[in-house]
Amino acid sequence: MPTDLSLDIRTLAFIATLSAVMQGVLLAILWRTAPRSAATLLWAGGGILLALGLVCLAFRYVLPDAVTIVLANVAIAGSHGLFLLGIERYCGRSYSFTCVAVVLAASLTAFVVFGLVAPDTALRVVAISLALSLFAGASGWWLWHRDQEVRSPIDRLMALMFTAHAAFHFFRGGYTLLLERDIGDFMAASSIHALAFIDIVALSFASGIGFAVMTISGLHRSLERELAARKRLFSILAHDLRAPFGGLVNLTDLIQVAFTKDCKDEVQDLAAKLSEEARVVLALLDDLLVWGHAEIKEGMPLAELLDLATVVDSAVASQSAKASEKDITIRNALAVTSAYGVRRHAEMILRNLISNALKFSRPGSQITITSSRQSGQVVVSVIDEGIGLVPAGAEASGGDTGSRRGTAGEGGAGLGLILCRELCRHDGQRVWLSENPGGGMTGSFTLYASAPDR
Template sequence: MDSTLRFLSIRALHDSELPARRRALLNQLPLSITTALVYAGSAVFHTPLLANPLVWWAAGLFVLLLLACVVVPWERLPARAVLVLPVLDFVPIGLLREGMYPEVTGTVMMLLFPVLWLVTSGLVPYGAALLGAAMTLVVVWVPVFASPVPVTGDALTGALPVPLLVLAIGATVQEITHQLRVKETQLREALATTAHRKRLLYTVLDSINSRVLAVDTDGRPLVTNYGMLADYAGQRVAHGAAAEASLPGMYTESGRPLTSAQRPIARALAGESFTDHLVRYGEAPTQRVLSVSARTMHNDEHQPEGAVLSFHDVTELVNALNAQEEFVTGVSHELRTPLTSIRGYTELLTMDETLSETTRSGLGVIERNTEQLQNLVDDLLGAGNGAATLHPAPTDLVALLTEATAAAAPRAASGAVTLQTQAPQTLIAHCDPVRIGQVLDNLLSNAIKYSRPHSTVHVLATHHQGSARVEVIDHGIGMGPEDTGRIFERFYRSATARMSTIPGLGIGLALCREIIEQHGGTITCRSVLGEGTTMTITVPINPPSATPASGGASTTDHDPAPNILV
């Protein structure tokens, strides 16, 4: 592109990339060639003219000026020094004009060569046309003043059209040259900006850990980071969708082979946009899993002009999730056998009529916790298979709190933690007592685990705007905002919990959230690192069928629950 600009531009003869001597020679050559043609024509048609000394003096000066272009070290002189050449060109042109006049009148047009040199050089931005016109005026007036004939006004004004014509041509060429310089500068800046953006684009593509491919409507690549794309399809993807169809070993997430129309590039070129679509390619044991996203491109007329696809290798993540699921399933199955034995023997023991009330009460706690543990195992086995079945009924939350507190008392006592409950005599809510008991047990267990010795865990139960609300407040290690926002995710544990020696799997609060949301309630967490945590649950008092069917707002109170419930 730059070479084309230099070729088309008038400034080509003044390109700073050329040596100064070569630029001077290229500017002088057109006049030298024209002069040689004039002398050759005169030798054929006007031979007597060559006997005129002025003609030979002009020829000698032309030769000297041509040699000066080559001999003088112009690159060592100031840039404007070279303009002495076009100024001196007016001397031999004037001599040649006078020596051949009136037989040859066209030599006056040779004055345009030095004028054009001056106006296109850019070294005299404003006065080049005037300088050329002034030198032309000198050339045409010197013979008038040198003539033995008295100078008259007619003689002077008769020679004016030539300088005026030169001035008009010079000014026009100078303006055109200026406009070309401006356009050339703008175009160079645009090219530089485009080149910068191109470098930036490829640098970004090379720095990201994803394969990116932009294709036109025929599937030919426009932009791609080939190094990252090689794992997906090798060099053949560089040839577009047709080559993609020939790639072996491409499957869906479940392992079903993909047809040519189902492959990512083909789907994108068909106008389909998708996000995080999993594709398997290759054969075991080296098979990889890619998360593919695609967006179609449209021009200003909304006509398709290709698509952009991104490929992210998620093989390790998928393997980790599969291993996690297999681990949870295996552990859950292993827990079923001892739980079944515990429940069976507990039931047998409760059938002994000689047991004391204290023993019978302890067995009741064992049976209740075994049932909740069995529900937890069932939840683990059913994770991802839909919500668990609820059996809601009018339930006294105060009674559930009493049972949960009694079950947690030994653990609290061993950690020197005091449990303090504040609740009304009764607090009836429409809920599944087993599931809500599981939630209360989990919240109390967490509050005790993360409390400091000799601190107090407060449990508050209140009736609040048509809902039953329970708050469990501890003064333990707490969490930061980044952990609070993820505490209800499955298998997530806060940074403080991971750094402590407190055991846990990070599934309890995720199950609590599912249970509470199934009841139509809310669960929130407010925590300050180093100060403690407050967990709040709300459960509707009335069953859903008792809610007014039209017009009225729901009586369920939902505490503000920002993005922490994601």
């Protein structure tokens, strides 16, 4: 009887190996033919590593114990670690390399000790079962709690599959520890360990199909998003940028006329206006590049720790000429000096809020930049003493200045703030304008107070 069971387990190991190889090859082909998704590459690597571990395990008593015990189990555990990292990337989270490395290091230690130093088959089973249940449980958790706006039915099915996989191996570890401590020959052990290979076969087959569907669905969403972004970009180029460039052409024509009439003062004034208009157009183009990169690039941008003083200095420096022209002082009154966000996005949003405040501020007034912690976020605000949100009654959550003229006759269509709102939506944040009780308005946006789970 033990001989038959040994053959069954070894046969199941080879079947599981073939399933894992098919999974790895399928996902590797998808990664090569589709845009190079990090998630797909990690899943393909996990399938190949799982196949390697199962091959080593199937050659028990043929190859050395260091291969069939240590390398085999570490490879199997590592494959699940790669699955988890791929799922984190797929869900738009930052990688938990440290957690994966700690679990693998602990597993390696257990397999060396209980495989080579003080052999104990039961404790080896417990070690691999615990590692697989931790990785699979975390995978199921992140898939199930993915952003509801993008979570698909296949995400939920995969979450349930990984959760069931984790539950089985947790049960297997507990069963072995409590009821089967006398395992002598793993390849001739009880049926629960044969079921473990059937579970691996099912996981390899189902996850291979699931990961492939998730990759294709992600590619479809990416293409739709890119197409929408390109249409929006073309619309902006065709309409919103035409007026500023038309203004530049008109100014150059006026300069030519004034130059032929030898009107030096008029040429100087027109040249100054031309320089200001060119700076506005350049800033708008910079905003479009930042927005376009965020819209077209696959996946959510990763937040980093920002020194808000540096972000403020950069934004203020870009608006210093405009502030000098209107004799407006910009005061840095940050109470919170660090937050988490995307640097280029934060700089663009703050630059637009300062530009908006300068546009509607009275000459000789002051603009104050503050920051505070509110409900787990950092709110950065630009407070001016200008004409406020006119007409009255603009919504505080999304008040817009539109195409209103500034206090010195400055024009604009409010496109910069529209792009800022879309960037904040992309980053999971907010930007808004609100009326100040004492006059003027406040432009605010949010950043993460701590590193986000993304």
